[in-house]
Amino acid sequence: GAVVSQHPSWVICKSGTSVKIECRSLDFQATTMFWYRQFPKQSLMLMATSNEGSKATYEQGVEKDKFLINHASLTLSTLTVTSAHPEDSSFYICSASISPRISEQYFGPGTRLTVT
Amino acid sequence: RKEVEQDPGPFNVPEGATVAFNCTYSNSASQSFFWYRQDCRKEPKLLMSVYSSGNEDGRFTAQLNRASQYISLLIRDSKLSDSATYLCVVNLGGNKLVFGAGTILRVKS
Numbered sequence: 001g002a003v004v005s006q007h008p009s010w011v012i013c014k015s016g017t018s019v020k021i022e023c024r025s026l027d028f029q030a031t032t033m034f035w036y037r038q039f040p041k042q043s044l045m046l047m048a049t050s051n052e053g054s055k056a057t058y059e060q061g062v063e064k065d066k067f068l069i070n071h072a073s074l075t076l077s078t079l080t081v082t083s084a085h086p087e088d089s090s091f092y093i094c095s096a097s098i099s100p101r102i103s104e105q106y107f108g109p110g111t112r113l114t115v116t
Numbered sequence: 117r118k119e120v121e122q123d124p125g126p127f128n129v130p131e132g133a134t135v136a137f138n139c140t141y142s143n144s145a146s147q148s149f150f151w152y153r154q155d156c157r158k159e160p161k162l163l164m165s166v167y168s169s170g171n172e173d174g175r176f177t178a179q180l181n182r183a184s185q186y187i188s189l190l191i192r193d194s195k196l197s198d199s200a201t202y203l204c205v206v207n208l209g210g211n212k213l214v215f216g217a218g219t220i221l222r223v224k225s
């Protein structure tokens with residue numbers, strides 16, 4: 001149980017275009033979903049926290065207008081990287097939590113974004 | 117100062133060896149603690165939670181010292197399949213996880 005999927009797993013796009021990444025909880029309802037970014041040889045950095053039906057909470061230094069997060073249902077959250085630039089190339093990972101009272105998060109397999 | 121600090125390694129050990137990783141965290145209000153394992157180009161996977169009383173899961177033992185803000189992971193009888201990056205993770209509350217940069221372990225035959 002507690003499986004989280006991400007799509008796509010790998011994407012290459014041209015500079016200036018937008019990319020949407022989907023995160024789905026397959027066998028449970030996720031009250032909260034999290035979006036992380038990981039650059040090579042660095043730790044995962046939390047970008048934003050989203051709760052179903054409400055606006056996402058972004059971490060300091062993360063541009064909310066550039067990284068659009070939509071959490072339309074208890075099983076789906078999307079991250080859209082708008083006007084992508086080469087410095088946005090990274091490994092984007094989502095995770096989902098069953099309950100605010102449970103700290104364990106279930107991670108998706110990640111999406112590797114390369115912007116050329 | 118980083119919120120969670122780990123020795124990046126790599127730790128190169130032979131099969132069967134015992135290896136220990138350490139981690140320190142800066143926020144004394146941190147609420148819960150974990151070790152995750154991450155394989156190359158994969159998502160992190162929960163290895164075990166860490167408690168003050170210490171906890172063991174097979175060959176893995178984790179320990180938390182709240183007074184020193186220090187977390188450890190001990191791996192006994194290392195296997196080739198243990199080769200990975202081990203991430204020390206701290207929950208600051210509200211389900212906000214802060215990850216260390218990880219310690220690389222390479223187990224060689």
